[in-house]
Amino acid sequence: MLFRIDCRLHMLLIILLALRWFQPLLTEPGMFPGFLHMMREPEKFFPPHVKLLLMSQSDFALPYPGRRAEKKYDFIYSGSDQDVHNDCEGWSSFAKNWTFAKQALEVMCGEYGLTGVLVATKDKQNKKACTIPTSCHGKVLQTQYIPQNEFFDYMRQSRWVFFPQVHDASPRVTTQALMHDLPMLMNWHIAGGWKYLNEKTGEALHA
Numbered sequence: 246m247l248f249r250i251d252c253r254l255h256m257l258l259i260i261l262l263a264l265r266w267f268q269p270l271l272t273e274p275g276m277f278p279g280f281l282h283m284m285r286e287p288e289k290f291f292p293p294h295v296k297l298l299l300m301s302q303s304d305f306a307l308p309y310p311g312r313r314a315e316k317k318y319d320f321i322y323s324g325s326d327q328d329v330h331n332d333c334e335g336w337s338s339f340a341k342n343w344t345f346a347k348q349a350l351e352v353m354c355g356e357y358g359l360t361g362v363l364v365a366t367k368d369k370q371n372k373k374a375c376t377i378p379t380s381c382h383g384k385v386l387q388t389q390y391i392p393q394n395e396f397f398d399y400m401r402q403s404r405w406v407f408f409p410q411v412h413d414a415s416p417r418v419t420t421q422a423l424m425h426d427l428p429m430l431m432n433w434h435i436a437g438g439w440k441y442l443n444e445k446t447g448e449a450l451h452a
């Protein structure tokens with residue numbers, strides 16, 4: 246129950262932010278009298294008379310001159326700013342589905358021998374890192390919360406981007422992945438950002 250409320254509040258906040266962002270557009274003649282949203286099934290949240298537009302802030306990620314780099318890692322996962330002090334337990338880690346990511350890592354490192362980068366899973370002092378499966382030791386690099394240009398460097402050195410998260414409203418990393426021409430492995434249940442996924446851009450994870 247609590248979670249439901251939280252999730253809706255979250256979505257409302259995103260919508261309000263999006264509306265605020267687009268206000269200059271909306272006050273022009275021919276403004277859009279409705280809601281911008283990112284949901285798969287908006288009819289479950291809005292009454293039928295409300296006009297809807299599937300549009301997110303992530304749609305406006307700036308194009309980027311994607312320099313090529315030598316690939317060093319199979320996957321990259323961005324944890325934004327993780328709850329490292331608490332071994333990745335907390336709101337941020339919940340939003341990035343860290344518990345599931347860890348289970349997936351076990352398979353990715355252990356069964357498939359993949360290498361990867363886990364961004365922002367190390368604290369700002371560069372000492373403590375969130376625990377990862379032992380099969381990932383030596384295969385996976387954990388970084389601090391890093392500036393965007395450094396993040397992009399890691400993206401260019403990776404082969405694909407991992408999105409295990411569900412409660413995330415169209416993360417900008419998705420369009421950043423596209424702009425770097427990187428395929429995505431994305432949780433089918435992701436709140437927003439699913440619209441970028443098709444047979445040309447990656448695979449959905451139905452877990």
Ligand SMILES: *[C@@H]1O[C@H](CO)[C@@H](O)[C@H](O)[C@H]1NC(C)=O
Nearest residue numbers: 339342345411412432434452
């Ligand atoms: C994480 O992903 C799994 C697999 O889709 C899902 O069952 C679970 O509810 C998700 N948990 C969170 C906190 O997002």
